[in-house]
Amino acid sequence: MRDIILLGMNHKTASVDIRECIAFTADETDQALVILRDHPSVGESVLFSTCNRIELLMAVDSQEVGIAAAKHFFSQFKKVPLSQFENSLYQYSGDEAVRHTFQVASSLDSMVVGEPQILGQMKEAYRKATMEKTSGVILNKLLHRTFFVAKKVRTETGIGDHAVSISYAAIELGKKIFGDLEGKKILLIGAGEMAELAVEHLLRNRAGLITVANRTFARGLELAERFSGKAIRFEEIIDAVKEVDIVISSTGSTEYVLKKNQIKEAMKARRNRRLFFIDIAVPRDIDPAINRINNAYVYDIDDLKGIVDENMEDRNREAVKAQRIIDEAVIGYRRWYDTLEVVPTIVSLRGKVEAIARQELNRTLSALDHLSENDKKAIQRMTGALVNKILHEPTAFLKNNGCYGNKSEYLDLTRRLFKLD
Numbered sequence: 001m002r003d004i005i006l007l008g009m010n011h012k013t014a015s016v017d018i019r020e021c022i023a024f025t026a027d028e029t030d031q032a033l034v035i036l037r038d039h040p041s042v043g044e045s046v047l048f049s050t051c052n053r054i055e056l057l058m059a060v061d062s063q064e065v066g067i068a069a070a071k072h073f074f075s076q077f078k079k080v081p082l083s084q085f086e087n088s089l090y091q092y093s094g095d096e097a098v099r100h101t102f103q104v105a106s107s108l109d110s111m112v113v114g115e116p117q118i119l120g121q122m123k124e125a126y127r128k129a130t131m132e133k134t135s136g137v138i139l140n141k142l143l144h145r146t147f148f149v150a151k152k153v154r155t156e157t158g159i160g161d162h163a164v165s166i167s168y169a170a171i172e173l174g175k176k177i178f179g180d181l182e183g184k185k186i187l188l189i190g191a192g193e194m195a196e197l198a199v200e201h202l203l204r205n206r207a208g209l210i211t212v213a214n215r216t217f218a219r220g221l222e223l224a225e226r227f228s229g230k231a232i233r234f235e236e237i238i239d240a241v242k243e244v245d246i247v248i249s250s251t252g253s254t255e256y257v258l259k260k261n262q263i264k265e266a267m268k269a270r271r272n273r274r275l276f277f278i279d280i281a282v283p284r285d286i287d288p289a290i291n292r293i294n295n296a297y298v299y300d301i302d303d304l305k306g307i308v309d310e311n312m313e314d315r316n317r318e319a320v321k322a323q324r325i326i327d328e329a330v331i332g333y334r335r336w337y338d339t340l341e342v343v344p345t346i347v348s349l350r351g352k353v354e355a356i357a358r359q360e361l362n363r364t365l366s367a368l369d370h371l372s373e374n375d376k377k378a379i380q381r382m383t384g385a386l387v388n389k390i391l392h393e394p395t396a397f398l399k400n401n402g403c404y405g406n407k408s409e410y411l412d413l414t415r416r417l418f419k420l421d
Helices: 016-022 026-037 062-077 082-088 094-105 117-131 137-156 166-178 194-202 217-226 232-239 261-268 288-294 301-366 373-399 408-418
Strands: 003-010 046-050 054-062 089-094 186-189 210-213 230-232 246-250 273-277 296-300
Touching: 003 016, 003 062, 003 094, 003 137, 016 062, 016 082, 026 046, 026 062, 026 117, 046 137, 054 062, 054 094, 054 137, 062 082, 089 094, 094 117, 094 137, 094 166, 117 137, 137 210, 137 217, 137 301, 166 194, 166 246, 166 273, 166 296, 166 301, 186 194, 186 232, 194 210, 194 217, 210 217, 210 232, 217 230, 230 232, 261 273, 261 288, 288 296, 288 373, 296 301, 301 373, 301 408, 373 408
Parallel strands: 186 210, 186 246, 210 230, 246 273, 273 296
Antiparallel strands: 003 054, 003 089, 046 054
8 A cells, every 4th residue: 555755845944045946836836747647656646835845745655765756856857966955855754744734734834823825825736736637545535634624723723813924913903993994094105015915914804995105106006006006106195194094104214204293284184083003114114203193003013023922822822722633633544544455355355245145145046936026125135234234343343443453464364264365
């Protein structure tokens, strides 16, 4: 029976320059799966590649040969000497490979514990494997079980409940102040990566019009158009402040972009409606003295980091519950996997007993011509029931926990007792 093995590298074991050398694009993944499908040492395979990890999950006839084949495949396909990345590889087999797969899908092995993207990426990798027919009975069952476990971890623990990125924490803070961000008008000052992440979270919370102000107007316009927002020039910021509910700033400026006296004037035009500032820039963009203005609230990156650190502690506590779910799932998968070795013997045993029963039944019925069709059918049903009852205990013994120690000994004995070979 084939063994499960997994070879890979991630952000913990390999620097970004090594990961870049071994990473697979979508097209390369398709090509790689075709090569793996035709490889004599690889029975089944699923290839998973993101910016933070590259993993090859396989079912092989020989662990030693399979691991060597995987290393050679990575080196040949990516044209990188094995010596350049071999020390960055980790390898798992059997239950440990299964456990690792469950942990990755449940985001316990991610750079940020609880991040949700990893599951979708794994599903896409599995979809490609099924399209190229590189995943078979063993890995199909494993991946289906993996997705079930990941969903269970997500729903039965709080591992994804709390903000653990600065941008997400900023939006969560806004929700606490306003209660609900639906329809709230947002001004983004700066159009970098932090601003993009903030916009994504805002859209998920059904925020209203998003206005983008950037020193390079074209870049601000590009971001605004992507999210159906509005772009303004940097000189128009104060006018925009008069209209919005939340200001998120993340520029590279060395001076305050918004100062107390500017906001004081703007608040008059707003008739003192609440205004929430999130300053995720270093150095800071927003004058902290604005906090002294009535109904103006300023939070900087240190305030948000405190929220993130506290929430990471919460996630790590929830991760302990997730590990228990995974431990149970590994045991469940192992039980199913162990039955694979048993199935051919059970099929052979049932086939032999049914053949004997059928032969004797036909002989008996041919000597009883006086029986009606209903009587014959009743005897046939009784014969089938006898076969099922006779085979029930031996089948349960072989499939479940009756075989202590080396299961192969019991299978061998069964095959010899009933001359199944």
